[in-house]
Amino acid sequence: MKRLLIDTSALYALNDADDRSHSAATAFWKANPDALFVMSSPIFGEFLTLAKKRFGGRAVVKAGEFIRQSPRFEVVHLDENDEEAVWEIFHRYADKDWSWFDVTLFHLARKLGVWEVFAFDDHFRQMGLSVLPGP
Numbered sequence: 001m002k003r004l005l006i007d008t009s010a011l012y013a014l015n016d017a018d019d020r021s022h023s024a025a026t027a028f029w030k031a032n033p034d035a036l037f038v039m040s041s042p043i044f045g046e047f048l049t050l051a052k053k054r055f056g057g058r059a060v061v062k063a064g065e066f067i068r069q070s071p072r073f074e075v076v077h078l079d080e081n082d083e084e085a086v087w088e089i090f091h092r093y094a095d096k097d098w099s100w101f102d103v104t105l106f107h108l109a110r111k112l113g114v115w116e117v118f119a120f121d122d123h124f125r126q127m128g129l130s131v132l133p134g135p
Helices: 008-015 022-031 041-055 057-069 080-092 100-112
Strands: 003-006 036-040 073-076 116-118 130-132
Touching (some): 003 100, 036 100, 041 073, 041 100, 057 073, 080 100
Parallel strands (some): 003 116, 116 130
């Protein structure tokens, strides 16, 4: 099973038919049925927070349960060492417009050796990751 990182932008696009990237996200999801989509627990929380504002509590709980139970997703919980590493990256690249959440995925890329991310956020290219599905 191929491991890919997944960002909030892709999670949101998959769940919002009105999102400008919805078609591309859905096509990529369907074209990669054997992919394991890996996210940090902060990305999971960011997605739930944003989606709750748009879709409401019941719908977002259903989406969250799908993510938690699906064999296609892995949520990586950050420990104290991970948090320190994320802080160091966030601090080192303070001149970049990278969110804390983006940096957690960059840390996971380094830690897990997974250099591809399913995302619609160009910041990941600055980090040296391959952004899929691409332009």
